[in-house]
Amino acid sequence: MFVQLLTEQTVFVHQFPFNLKSPQLCYKIVTTYLLVKETMATSVMVPAMQKRKRLSAPVRRLEVVMAVLELARESSPEGITTQAIANCIGVTQGALFRHFPDKDAIWTAVFDWVKERLDTIVSAAFESDADALAVLERVFLAHVGFVAQHPGVPRILFHELQRPVDSTFHERVRKMVGAYRQRLCLLLVEAKESGQLPQTLDEEAAAVLFIGTVQGLVVQSTLFRDEGDMTGAARRIFPLLLNGFRGVQP
Numbered sequence: 001m002f003v004q005l006l007t008e009q010t011v012f013v014h015q016f017p018f019n020l021k022s023p024q025l026c027y028k029i030v031t032t033y034l035l036v037k038e039t040m041a042t043s044v045m046v047p048a049m050q051k052r053k054r055l056s057a058p059v060r061r062l063e064v065v066m067a068v069l070e071l072a073r074e075s076s077p078e079g080i081t082t083q084a085i086a087n088c089i090g091v092t093q094g095a096l097f098r099h100f101p102d103k104d105a106i107w108t109a110v111f112d113w114v115k116e117r118l119d120t121i122v123s124a125a126f127e128s129d130a131d132a133l134a135v136l137e138r139v140f141l142a143h144v145g146f147v148a149q150h151p152g153v154p155r156i157l158f159h160e161l162q163r164p165v166d167s168t169f170h171e172r173v174r175k176m177v178g179a180y181r182q183r184l185c186l187l188l189v190e191a192k193e194s195g196q197l198p199q200t201l202d203e204e205a206a207a208v209l210f211i212g213t214v215q216g217l218v219v220q221s222t223l224f225r226d227e228g229d230m231t232g233a234a235r236r237i238f239p240l241l242l243n244g245f246r247g248v249q250p
Contacts, residue, residue: 057099060089060099061099061100061109062113063089064085064089064096064099064100064106064109065106065109065110065113067085067088067089068080068085068106068107068110068152068156069110069150069152069153069156070088070152071084071085071088071152072151072152072153072155072156073151073152073155076155076159077155077156077159077160078159082096082097082103082106085106107156107160107169108169110156111156111157111160111169111172111173114150114153114156114157115172115176117146118143118146118176121142121143121145121146122139122142122143122180122183124142125138125139125141125142125143126138126139126183126187131191131194131196132187132188132190132191132194132196132197133191133196133197133242135187136184136187136188136191136210137238139184139187140210140213140214140234140238140241141231141234141235141238143214144214144217144230144231144234145230145231145234147214147217147218147221147230148221148230148231151221151222154215154218154222155222157173160173161173177211180211181204181207181208181211184203184206184207184210184211185203185204185207188201188203188206188207188245189203197245197246198246198247200247201245201247206245209241209244209245210241213237213241214234217230217233217234217237218230220233
């Protein structure tokens, strides 16, 4: 290739209007041309290569999880392909599978993140010195706020729970919801003992209603695409929920 370029440049020099027919000068012109060409190519390639920084494995996995949640916000979870995920974060499928062996592993990572994050937010709401009903409201608003911030979460959970075969995923969701319901029951018992709620209240049924109300808000927001108003709706609904817990006043 170098010989070909040298020949082409030599022909060019012979056609040049000045007297530049010296072989040494021709060689110098060709060498300079090649160096300039290489420099220009490198200057174009370097920015393209620097578009994606090398991230640590934990950071890259978190990036994948957030990409899935963002895609689930606008798309059906069953239609989220590994290629779509890779495109979203700007990597190849090969790079994606260096962090996750398959799509199920990605779904597991998404669930783990959701569980950990929701546990953190709800636990912070539970840990308060306020009275039981005030804490209950904090938990309700925190739960709804998390879903409003990440509307892709319920889409993924509902999609997985609709699978006909009982899976490990189903069991993990049952454990997560069961533990959450148990904490609600303890809080409702505390409210009964302090006289804020009637002694006749069935705390287990009340906890189910509490969670079901959140789920109802999620379905409404998904149907009407108004996740931003979920928190406002939750503030209006919570007093009605409390009235249901209190029952008919004598």
